[in-house]
Structure formats: C-alpha cells, structure tokens
Amino acid sequence: MPTTRRPAGRATSAAALAACAALVLAACSGGDDDADGGITVWIQEDLPDRVAATQEIVDGFTSASGIAVELVPVGEDQFNQLLISAAAAGDLPDVIGGVSLPQVRTLSANELLDVDAVAEVVQTLGEDTFTGRALELTRDGDAQLAVPSESWLQLLYYRTDLFEAAGLDPPTSYDAILAAAEELDTEDLAGFVGATAPGDAFTEQTFEHVALGNGCELVDEGGEVTLDSPACVEALDFYGTLVQEHSVPGAQDVDTVRASYFAGQAAMFIWSTFVLDEMAGLRNDAMPSCDECAENPAFLAENTGVVTAIDGPSGGEPAQFGEVTSWTVVGESDRDGAVAFVEHMMTDGYLDWIAIAPEGKVPVRVGTAENPTEFTDAWAELPVGVDTKAPLADFYAPEVLEALRAGPEGLSRWALEQGQGDLLGATQGEQPVATAVNEVSSGSEARSTAETAAEAVRSIQESVS
Template sequence: MKSRSIAVTMMAVSAVAAVTLAGCTSEPENGETSEEQGITFWVQEDLPDRVEATEAIVADFEEKSGIDVEVVSVAEDQFAQLITSSAAAGDLPDVIGGISLPQVRTLSASELIDTEAVSAVVEDLDPSTFSDKALELTADGDAQLAVPSESWLQMLLYRTDLFEAAGLDAPDSYDKILEAAEALNSSDLAGFVGATAPGDAFTEQTFEQIALGNDCQLVDEDAEITLDSEQCVESFDFYGDLISNYSVPGAQDVDTTRATYFGGQAAMFIWSSFVLDEMAGLRNDAKPTCPECAENPAFLAENTGVVTSIAGPDSDEPAQFGEITSWTITDGANATGSQEFIKFMMSDGYEDWIAIAPEGKVPARFGTPDEPTRYSDVWATLPAGVDTKAPLSDFYSAEVLDAVAAGPANIARWGIPQGQGDLLGALQGEQPVANAVNEVTQGAEAEQAATTAAETARAVQESLQ
C-alpha cells in the first residue's frame, strides 16, 4: 500500500526489468478522433476511498473536455505482471499515474514510453513551475520520461520530549543517532527501531537513506557497482551496530516499526511522510497506542521531531531519500487525449489530486507561471487523514511541515544520477541490499555482507547488458 508505506511503490518493477517489450495501445478506429476514442488510465491505487476520489476528479475532466476516461485501479504488487501481459498483448493503457522512479526507468528501458508526448506536456505546463530535482530525476538526458507529480519524503522521526529531557541534540548524524540510541535505550524503550526484514524493499529504502548520508552509492560515475566501498561498509557496520545493540528483537518491517514507535516503545524510527496523519490519530486502523495517547491521541505528533537529511563520517554533506511519483504516456497511446488529461490533473485537478493524501503527496509542481507558489501554499492547508480529517498544521510545527514540503527539491537516489535507473528497478527482485542489512543486524561482518550485496548487484547489472 503506497498510502501506508514507503516500500511498495518499488516492489512492482522487478518482473519487467530484464525484458524488452514491444506492445502498444491500439490506434483510433473507424475514423474516430482522439477525443471520441477516449483513453484508458491506470492508477496505482486500490484503497476504495482514494479510488473514489480519483474517479470524481476524472469525471470533472470528462465533463469539461468531452474525452472519455476508463479508470482502472491497479494494485501495486500486481503492476509489473499486468504491464508485462498488457504490453505483450498490445493493449497498454494510455496513461499511467502514480508510478515510482524505478518503474519509470523500467518502462523506459522496455521502450514503452512516448517521450515526445510527455515532454510536450511539461513544456505546455512550463518547466519553471516544477521542482528542478523532480524534472532531473524523471528525465534521461534530453528525454523527459514522465511528468513529476508529487513526492513523499523519508524521515528519521524522534521523540522530542525524551531528547530534551536527556539533553540530546537532534539525531542528524551517525554519531548523534548512536549517542541518542545508547542514552535512551532501556528495558522499556528501544533507542531506535528500523527495518531489517530480508527481501523487503522497505528495508532497502531505509538503508539507502542511511547510506546516502555517508556517500555510499550503488554505482560510481562509470556505472561500476560500489556497494562494497569503504563508505558502504561503514554504513552497513553503523546500521548493524544500531539494530544489534539498541533496537527490538526479530525481523522488523513497515508495520512493526510503526507499531513500536506508536506504542511508545521506541525513541526513534525511520518511516515516510505518509505516517504523519496516522501519528496525529486521524486513521482508526493505525492509531498511536502509547500510554499518553489514551488521553491525547495527538501526543506523539506533538512530541515528534523529524530529520530529513542524515550525515555520515565519510561524506561532505548530508543526504535525504524520498520518492517522486509521476504520470507517463505509453508508446502508441492516444497522445492527444492523454496529454490533455495529464495537463488537467496537473492544473485544474491538481489540488483535488494532492488532497487525496497530502501527507504523501507533496507537490512537485509548485505553482503556475502567474502564481508560482500556488500549490505549495495550499498543500499545508489541505485536510489529511482518513476517518478524521484535519490539516497537518493543526498538529505539527511549521518547522516540521517546511522540512516535508522541501522534499522534492532535495531528494537523492541511488543509480539514477549515474544513468543506472534501470538497474535500480531490476534489483528490486533480488533485494541484495535488504538481505545484507538483515545479515549485519544478525551479527554478520559488514565487509562480507557488503561484498555479497555487490556481487549480486554486478550479476544483475550484467544480465541487463
């Protein structure tokens, strides 16, 4: 569930990564115009309330444009299989929404994107209205692969009340994280809880944030695998120490890490901005259960700080991890209808679209040429939550919300800047990094775990050539 975790948007790409597919959508028949033919739109969302909200926005577009849109809700863990079979059958959707950066790269490697149609949309909307970083991450040289829509940001969240009582600094570096974990760890409270489950994309993403802060990269500028570099060995060693000595027993995943922190049993954890509405008590099936939360459901929200960028000892500057989700137009699609639809979703329909889940839909398009900050300004005022709705500003400080809003401008990712985005997608099947993380948190030597991860990554890279 993309709406509830940072892991799943990357899980759906692995089945497509090693094959090149030649399917395409059908051409207009019987002399129909693009408008008369309509378009098929796949949305990677299967939560009923969000599908319903999407359909309402689409209905508004249909009424205003006269273009029919068939909305197909696609479960994210089924996306790769459905794209593969649809491409093979020559029956791709025209538009896909909510796709992650690795998915964009995998679709591009399989030559399933109409880059000219996508580029025209960005030009019509005006590139200056978008985050430069978001455009950079969704492009391949001069080819625009997708229209960046929104982002979620991964964060280290921590108990400000406990940190203040102990006289601890914000945990924004390896040293400060370890210092705080050691100081606060006890039989009743874990100093830190983080993902360790093998074969899990959430584990890989959690570690990628830690690793980026120490300048541990998946590949170097020559596209050589560097997971066994000194920086990466240091990152594996740090995370292994943190989990082995200051965390809770057993494999941890996206659900258990949240539950531990929500239960008041951890001083720090790593999750995405999607947790913000839940931590404020706005979702009934994921409410905080800490002792103080019985009287004040928003206690954790009011006593949690966020660190977006972490610094390691081997890096000149800190780094942060996040995801850009985008729109794209498939090769052979009804380009005219698809372009009109995406432009609507990024303009007249954009506020309603990000309002579906503002905690995880930080605008990658800040505004319009006439109102440069229109969408960024409205974002913080939008009601978040599921069972209860309220603006995030009712619970979080301006400092916290500003850090989240700045996400699209500062996101770093493995592989994509070095032109190896297709490798990043392909690795989601093997998950060598997640497996290495699990090994070091169970006592394996960091150097050996890093070597094994690097060897697996090299084998996957060779399979793509």
C-alpha cells in the same frame, strides 16, 4: 495497513518486467483507443476511497474536454505483470499515473514511453513551476521521461520531549543518532527502531536513506557497482550496530517499526511521510497507543521532530531519500487526449489529486507562473486522515511542515544520476540490499556482507545489460 499506504510497495518484480517486456515489444501497439476516441488511464491506487476520488477528477476532465476516460486502478503488486500482459496483447493504456522512479526507468529502457508528449506537457506547464530536483530525477539526458507530480519522503522521526529532557542534539548525523540511541536506550525504551526484514523493499529504502548521507552509492559514475566500497561498509556497520545494540529484538518490518514508536517504546524510527496522519490519531486501525496517547491521541505528533537529510562521516553533505511519483504517456497512445489529461491532472485536478493523501503526496509542482507557491501553500491546509480528517498544520510544528515542503528539492536516489535506473528497478525483485541489512543486524560482519551484496548486484546488472 493496505499496501498502497506503505512506503515500500512501489517497485516490485521490476527485473521480471525488464526481462519480459523486451520479448513482447514487437506485439505492442500501445494505447488501443476506444471507438469513441476515449483514452485509458491506469493509476497505481486501488483503495476504494482513492479510486472514487480519482474518478471524480476524471469525470470533471471528461465534462470539460469531451474526452471519455476509462480509469483502471492497478494494485502496486500487480502492476508489472499487468504491464507485461498488456504489452503482449497490444493493449497498453494511454496514460499511467503514480509511476515510481524505478518504474519510469524500466519503462524507458523498454521504449514504452512517448517522451515528446511528456516534454510537451512540462513545457506547457512551465519547467520553473516544478522543483528542479523532481525534473532531474525524471529525466534521462535531454529526454523528459515523466511529468513529476508528487513525492513522499523517508524521514527519521524522533521524540523531541525525550531529546530535550536529556539535552540531546537533533539526530542529524551518524554520531548524533548513535549518541542519542545510547543515551535513551533503556529496558522499556529502544533508542532506535528501523527495518531489518529480508526481502523487503522497506528495508532497502530505510538503509538507502541512511547510506546516501555517507556517500554510499549503488554504482559509481562509470556504472561500476560500489556497494562494497568503504563508505557502504561503514554505513552497513553503523546500521548494524544501531540495531544490534539499541533496538528491539527480531526482524522488523513496515508494521512493527511503526508499532514500536506508536506504543512509546522507541525514541527514534525511520518511516515515510505516510505515517503522519496515523501519528496524529486520525486513523482508527493504526492509532498511537503510548501511555500519554490515551488522553491525547495526538501526543506523539506534538512531540515528534523530523530529520530529512542524514549526514555520515564519509559523506560530502547530508542526503535525503524519497520517491517521486509521476504521470507518463505511453508510446503510440492517443497523444492529444493523453496530453490533455495529464495537463488537467497537473492543473485543475492537481489539488484534488494531492488531497487524496496529502501526507504522502507532497507537491513537486509547487505553483504556477502567476502564483509560484500556490500548490505548496494549499497543501499544508489540506485535511489528512482516514476516519478523522484535519490539516497537518493542526498537529505538527511549522518547522516540520517546512521540512516536508523543502524535502523534495533535496532528494537523492541510488543509480539514477549514474544512468543505471534500470538496474535500480531490477534490484527490487531480489532485494540483495535488504538481505545484507538483515545479516548485519543479526551480527554478520559488515565488509563480507557488503561484498556478497555487491556480487549479487553485479549479477543482476549483467542480466539487464
């Protein structure tokens, strides 16, 4: 599966960017405009079909505005290094699209953003046309750092047919998840499968999703690392127990987790919304292979429920992990052209952009002043898939689609609200949390593992402070 479809590929080597960008800022002239007044736009999409679809949107903008655009697709695993090189050469783009929350904070920490231009776009579009949570997560104090565009969500998926047959409640809490895993776990069926591979952002994201609902935070309001807090120890212990006693053997990554569920070998799994089209049998190289899927490739989609927010025993309320990706304007860019382009991508070009991958681009600009739900209403009817295309509504129950629509409003992320977004970005390079998850999943004691991970995060924090 290409990395651009993985939930884990959005923020790697941010520590290197944080360290290097500061050294090259003096050389930055930013957004080196073409002689004809054009702009350069980077997008973190490099699959040919997505680049082609984006180019069509860009061509429409150029036709309407007269502003030439050089579109540069950037691979997710190359983004930070290319950004460092461009900054050193004084050749930064004018606009960057598909920017993750940690990347937004790293760009901001290195003073690479034109926050006034970003604020102008948001004000023109209308703050009340966005989900409030998306604006909060892309804001630092009073400064709007990026224009939030879409989100993908981390979800707990479960077999509704198996749960109903066993008389089990939906797995919305630690207790319910563990009870279901114990009840459904057999020689042929794992109660749960989740990521455990060390050094993998997908493992960190999966655990953060589980941990947030237990009140486990990376740092507290004062910026002190709290990964070794009782709430985090409890979350690690819960996940370790779940995996050791009720999962499949071996380290699990983004591909093997999906494969187990698709083969009908797991009752629950955690993955992003990018799996929805594949689960419906719309992608030939990632088809469900369960026994029932031979006659009905959409069997799993029709018999899968989703849990957005998980509730832990020490948490105040259920919490939801996800990512918001944004458009942002680079400092010293062709401001007028950049602002016009981003406004186009959030208006006339918005649904075409969302349509590139609706399963992983849930709109966070929900509508317009005239039609407050225009974009979310249209999103549910957009065709998804690769080799076969059809709307999500053809396969998933209305309550699933409603959960996806509402999900962005309840997103939480470690460190952002505590003003430590640069730390979140920096941890993506070393992945101490993924290492801790792998260790407890292999039998290590949760408290000592949490303490080791916390010390690693503290060391990273010192390096970026």
